[in-house]
Amino acid sequence: xxxxxxxxxxxxxxxxxxxxxxxxxxxxxxxxxxxxxxxxxxxxxxxxxxxxxxxxxxxxxxxxxxxxxxxxxxxxxxxxxxxxxxxxxxxxxxxxxxxxxxxxxxxxxxxxxxxxxxxxxxxxxxxxxxxxxxxxxxxxxxxxxxxxxxxxxxxxxxxxxxxxxxxxxxxxxxxxxxxxxxxxxxxxxxxxxxxxxxxxxxxxxxxxxxxxxxxxxxxxxxxxxxxxxxxxxxxxxxxxxxxxxxxxxxxxxxxxxxxxxxxxxxxxxxxxxxxxxxxxxxxxxxxxxxxxxxxxxxxxxxxxxxxxxxxxxxxxxxxxxxxxxxxxxxxxxxxxxxxxxxxxxxxxxxxxxxxx
Amino acid sequence: xxxxxxxxxxxxxxxxxxxxxxxxxxxxxxxxxxxxxxxxxxxxxxxxxxxxxxxxxxxxxxxxxxxxxxxxxxxxxxxxxxxxxxxxxxxxxxxxxxxxxxxxxxxxxxxxxxxxxxxxxxxxxxxxxxxxxxxxxxxxxxxxxxxxxxxxxxxxxxxxxxxxxxxxxxxxxxxxxxxxxxxxxxxxxxxxxxxxxxxxxxxxxxxxxxxxxxxxxxxxxxxxxxxxxxxxxxxxxxxxxxxxxxxxxxxxxxxxxxxxxxxxxxxxxxxxxxxxxxxxxxxxxxxxxxxxxxxxxxxx
Amino acid sequence: xxxxxxxxxxxxxxxxxxxxxxxxxxxxxxxxxxxxxxxxxxxxxxxxxxxxxxxxxxxxxxxxxxxxxxxxxxxxxxxxxxxxxxxxxxxxxxxxxxxx
Numbered sequence: 001x002x003x004x005x006x007x008x009x010x011x012x013x014x015x016x017x018x019x020x021x022x023x024x025x026x027x028x029x030x031x032x033x034x035x036x037x038x039x040x041x042x043x044x045x046x047x048x049x050x051x052x053x054x055x056x057x058x059x060x061x062x063x064x065x066x067x068x069x070x071x072x073x074x075x076x077x078x079x080x081x082x083x084x085x086x087x088x089x090x091x092x093x094x095x096x097x098x099x100x101x102x103x104x105x106x107x108x109x110x111x112x113x114x115x116x117x118x119x120x121x122x123x124x125x126x127x128x129x130x131x132x133x134x135x136x137x138x139x140x141x142x143x144x145x146x147x148x149x150x151x152x153x154x155x156x157x158x159x160x161x162x163x164x165x166x167x168x169x170x171x172x173x174x175x176x177x178x179x180x181x182x183x184x185x186x187x188x189x190x191x192x193x194x195x196x197x198x199x200x201x202x203x204x205x206x207x208x209x210x211x212x213x214x215x216x217x218x219x220x221x222x223x224x225x226x227x228x229x230x231x232x233x234x235x236x237x238x239x240x241x242x243x244x245x246x247x248x249x250x251x252x253x254x255x256x257x258x259x260x261x262x263x264x265x266x267x268x269x270x271x272x273x274x275x276x277x278x279x280x281x282x283x284x285x286x287x288x289x290x291x292x293x294x295x296x297x298x299x300x301x302x303x304x305x306x307x308x309x310x311x312x313x314x315x316x317x318x319x320x321x322x323x324x325x326x327x328x329x330x331x332x333x334x335x336x337x338x339x340x341x342x343x344x345x346x347x348x349x350x351x352x353x354x355x356x
Numbered sequence: 357x358x359x360x361x362x363x364x365x366x367x368x369x370x371x372x373x374x375x376x377x378x379x380x381x382x383x384x385x386x387x388x389x390x391x392x393x394x395x396x397x398x399x400x401x402x403x404x405x406x407x408x409x410x411x412x413x414x415x416x417x418x419x420x421x422x423x424x425x426x427x428x429x430x431x432x433x434x435x436x437x438x439x440x441x442x443x444x445x446x447x448x449x450x451x452x453x454x455x456x457x458x459x460x461x462x463x464x465x466x467x468x469x470x471x472x473x474x475x476x477x478x479x480x481x482x483x484x485x486x487x488x489x490x491x492x493x494x495x496x497x498x499x500x501x502x503x504x505x506x507x508x509x510x511x512x513x514x515x516x517x518x519x520x521x522x523x524x525x526x527x528x529x530x531x532x533x534x535x536x537x538x539x540x541x542x543x544x545x546x547x548x549x550x551x552x553x554x555x556x557x558x559x560x561x562x563x564x565x566x567x568x569x570x571x572x573x574x575x576x577x578x579x580x581x582x583x584x585x586x587x588x589x590x591x592x593x594x595x596x597x598x599x600x601x602x603x604x605x606x607x608x609x610x611x612x613x614x615x616x617x618x619x620x621x622x623x624x625x626x627x628x629x630x631x632x633x634x635x636x637x638x639x640x641x642x643x644x645x646x647x648x649x650x651x652x653x654x655x656x
Numbered sequence: 657x658x659x660x661x662x663x664x665x666x667x668x669x670x671x672x673x674x675x676x677x678x679x680x681x682x683x684x685x686x687x688x689x690x691x692x693x694x695x696x697x698x699x700x701x702x703x704x705x706x707x708x709x710x711x712x713x714x715x716x717x718x719x720x721x722x723x724x725x726x727x728x729x730x731x732x733x734x735x736x737x738x739x740x741x742x743x744x745x746x747x748x749x750x751x752x753x754x755x756x
Binding site: 604 | 683
């Protein structure tokens with residue numbers, strides 16, 4: 001970990017350090033934090049600690065701008081959830097919000113200064129046809145018209161193809177489980193539903209239980225191939241752990257749920273890397289006992305590459321190899337080999353649309 | 357204070373290779389590029405602009421060639437803001453235009469400590485006229501002509517409205533002109549300094565007009581709003597200034613703002629105060645002379 | 657409540673409704689819906705009434721009738737229905753699911 005990366009991690013752990021940065025430090029930190037999707041969070045920390053006057057004026061304007069963005073993001077996700085509820089609420093079954101939308105509607109610390117992208121939902125698998133119909137009626141349409149993509153999502157993954165709203169442009173990912181059907185680990189959606197927590201304001205809207213929220217975050221991070229926001233996602237995990245571990249017995253319950261849901265492996269990775277990058281989230285004794293088996297050297301290297309992907313300045317070594325490893329690993333974890341190879345061949349043979 | 361004109365050609369090239377800190381009103385852009393059109397554009401059009409020695413820059417931008425065959429064969433360049441690559445690559449000869457568009461993109465996307473509007477702003481007798489960007493209305497030509505006729509240029513594209521004070525803040529950057537606007541202004545002011553034309557861009561032929569030294573020297577002087585004028589060039593007919601309802605002006609401005617919805621209630625209230633303080637007009641004209649005379653009368 | 661077949665209308669929740677008046681004309685912006693509109697005086701009055709609490713059509717008509725001159729009363733019903741329809745289409749108001 002180089003100095004630039006360490007500096008960002010240091011201020012995330014202890015925002016008070018922002019007060020002693022030099023202008024040169026700030027010039028770099030502004031870009032690094034923004035690139036990592038963490039600038040709004042730092043700005044909120046700075047405001048809370050009343051450090052505004054210690055920040056150079058030119059930097060302060062960017063922090064103010066970042067605060068505006070954070071507020072806008074909360075407004076937008078709140079509205080979007082309202083519209084989703086308008087479409088699906090009347091169907092009567094429990095709708096479980098996942099990830100960012102859950103943090104926001106559940107008023108959890110991980111929602112702080114966060115940029116929200118797609119909204120992720122978990123619904124019972126047998127409701128999917130009706131859900132799709134209702135969403136379509138309310139203006140959400142599938143981007144993936146290709147028969148191959150449709151099959152990929154429906155049969156093999158754990159979701160219907162993402163749908164985008166025709167006028168608002170927002171995207172929904174509707175899942176029936178938190179890992180693909182074809183994945184090697186097999187958490188069961190009905191087990192997840194045992195501990196769901198109701199969200200305020202909407203009768204049949206829920207989030208995952210505290211422990212399951214942590215597990216889902218860990219699973220998503222360590223099983224997905226996307227590393228654009230790896231560091232941010234890890235920091236979300238850190239915030240969740242700090243928040244929940246104040247409850248007595250939480251860490252034990254977390255272990256128990258991980259075993260029950262067959263998610264010990266991603267949890268182990270999560271706890272290791274949270275501790276490595278951000279330190280303890282509770283008293284050292286509690287933290288130490290929960291660090292499970294050390295990941296292998298290759299995994300350690302590859303995942304650090306993933307986190308360093310937040311900004312080119314964070315890694316002097318050859319990052320693409322690490323990212324490729326993670327990409328392949330994620331796909332390997334999602335699909336058995338007999339499906340994976342044709343899938344990757346299909347993807348390579350087809351032009352992928354440029355990212356906006 | 358060092359200005360771009362104080363740097364020798366060699367010094368300017370060297371700084372651009374490392375990163376030149378260009379001050380444009382409230383923003384410092386650290387610009388890194390080895391491309392000659394960028395050097396030429398800065399040399400000629402940004403001569404009067406300060407070179408900042410502050411350690412902090414608002415935006416780190418680069419214009420450079422993406423890896424691959426395009427480095428040498430029909431070379432292309434792309435604009436980068438730190439890790440963002442917002443546009444498709446452009447031919448290398450359009451490097452300066454790419455820089456200008458990129459700088460506008462940075463401001464529109466990240467400067468939420470202002471309300472930003474798609475409009476030109478010029479100042480006369482201590483008050484600003486805001487010209488919203490109705491497409492095809494000839495706003496840029498009029499802006500250029502006004503800026504060469506005693507009106508101080510604040511911006512040709514991006515109005516910066518202070519959220520606390522409602523004042524408009526300048527940048528005084530080169531004015532972007534397209535197609536026959538270029539000839540019209542060259543005829544209007546034969547001594548005006550232009551950058552190289554970029555032909556066959558997606559906007560047609562594009563060139564930039566050097567801002568007056570006065571406008572650049574006063575880049576840190578904000579001013580209050582006086583008028584909002586919607587200009588429209590007509591094929592014929594005399595100049596006509598007609599009051600436009602403020603409510604209608606508000607709606608148009610909101611829809612032509614870069615960050616009104618990002619700012620939410622703050623954006624609404626800032627725009628409300630701005631429109632309330634302004635006299636709002638529709639303006640029809642045929643000749644530049646007519647237009648300039650009408651504006652002079654307006655400014656009293 | 658049990659006899660009413662009409663929905664109660666409310667301002668779209670999950671956002672803030674902002675209005676400003678210029679020279680007798682009203683502009684409105686809802687931070688959730690996201691669009692800015694210039695609206696008629698009847699629409700402005702309806703939104704003003706709904707800002708305090710949800711109301712059904714009859715209650716709105718009664719409230720509006722107090723400031724409309726007698727010669728305009730016959731037009732009020734049509735104007736109100738059209739206004740409610742337009743405001744709903746813009747997403748600024750919505751029927752409240754069940755009046756508790």
